[in-house]
Amino acid sequence: MIRVENLVKRFGEFTAVDKISFEVAKGEIFAFLGPNGAGKTTTIKMLTTLLRPTSGTLEVDGLDPVGNSNEVRKRFGIVFQDPSLDVDMTAYENMEIHGIFYHVPRKLRLERIEYLLGLFELWDRRDEQVKVFSGGMKRRLEIARGLLHTPKILFLDEPTLGLDPQTRNQLWTHVKHLNQSEGVTVFLTTHYMDEADRVAQRIAIIDHGKIVAQGSPHELKQQTGKDSLEEAFLALTGSTIRDEASNSADQMRQMAKMWGNRR
């Protein structure tokens, strides 16, 4: 379903992704793990047509995201790591516009919106502007929106960041169900190793832009001789803490706060 070969992405002098290769089979739940700044999000951005690779080959459902971007976009859904809601619109309107973008027929759209907003306990607040929502509610809405249409591939970039255990559980149950009943291929990243251990069939660990290990959770534990995936992860990536440079979007958010928040 996904094939990546010798993929490289450089930003000026900095190499964010350094010659990585991996494959994700159809119907698989694949976890892409790594410390902050390892290159996970950059890789997802290249797979989802948001960034062009410096070199290497990419294939999503047999198609090239660079040359055939619109076809590729029809095949995946994504929950982003950072916010991507329109905070001036209501929860319902955010769902609705997503449904229109993804050509979900009207009747089905209404049903799905009601079901998903209900599932993530946002239905009662559907007509409120997103800007009044708490961080957790916004996150839940992002997830509900990402699940509105049924794609062939679902990218989840740290979807559970800042979520309570209840919502996390709800999310993974739903994702597993989608995977089993609809055969949706799932590509996820997370910092919670227990989640990856529980949900993923296969894992790749990336560090400093390079893939350092690949295999099932069991294989990774065996390979490192550790009992838990967390320990295996630390054994593979070391215990130094990484700093990520803040990007221009973060800086702009900062500015906006200073300017008294237009939204």
Add this chain to the structure above:
Amino acid sequence: MSAIYALWLRELRRYVRSRTQIVASLGQPILYLVALGFGLGPVFQKAGQGNYVQFVAPGIISMTILFSSVFSGMGLLWDRQFGFLKETLVAPVPRIHVMLGKTLGAATVAVIQGLLVAAVCFVAGFRVADIRAIPAALLFMCLIGCLFSALGTAIGSTLQNIQGFQLVMNFLVMPIFFLSGALYPLNNLPKALSLVTRLDPLAYGVDGLRTTLIGISHFGLAADLAVLTMVTIILLFIGSYLFSKIEV
């Protein structure tokens, strides 16, 4: 197609919801109208040019549409900042549709703002020469809106952050306004200035509006219409090209 409509509607909804902004953005045109319209009125009259409020009103309406459309078009910057841009960029919608929806929405909002200011002008004593010319005046308002929304989107596609905003404001939008003849007649200008005004697309918008509203023409309606239409089409092409190249 439905995506264009959805994005257009989004711009409108956001406009209607930001009531404080609507009021705030009317402040500047009203100030211009009152301070300049009545302040320069006597001098203008003495120079034998007639009623200045009458003369400047089409210019103030054009200015409102210019500012509003460039800002809304550059609203792309805010979408980038708050992340919604990503949602539109990964959607299976041709990027040109996204760009068009955004641009048309910005243009519509700008024309509504222009109409509000036109109403204020009316209260201040502005009178249309011939009521039958109003549809033509509306057409010019729409053209100005589309042209500068497309410009705004094009700029918004290339700017990475808000710091560039001031730059665009001071070196592009303000000169476009002041050199358009919105505030003064374009006749008998020094050669250099006259040349520059000819290169300013808003000059043709102001002229078109002035011709249709009060019957004073400088370039001629045909020239106004041709220049505005052509520049709009060119900017739409440039804008959609730049938009299709956005990476986040």
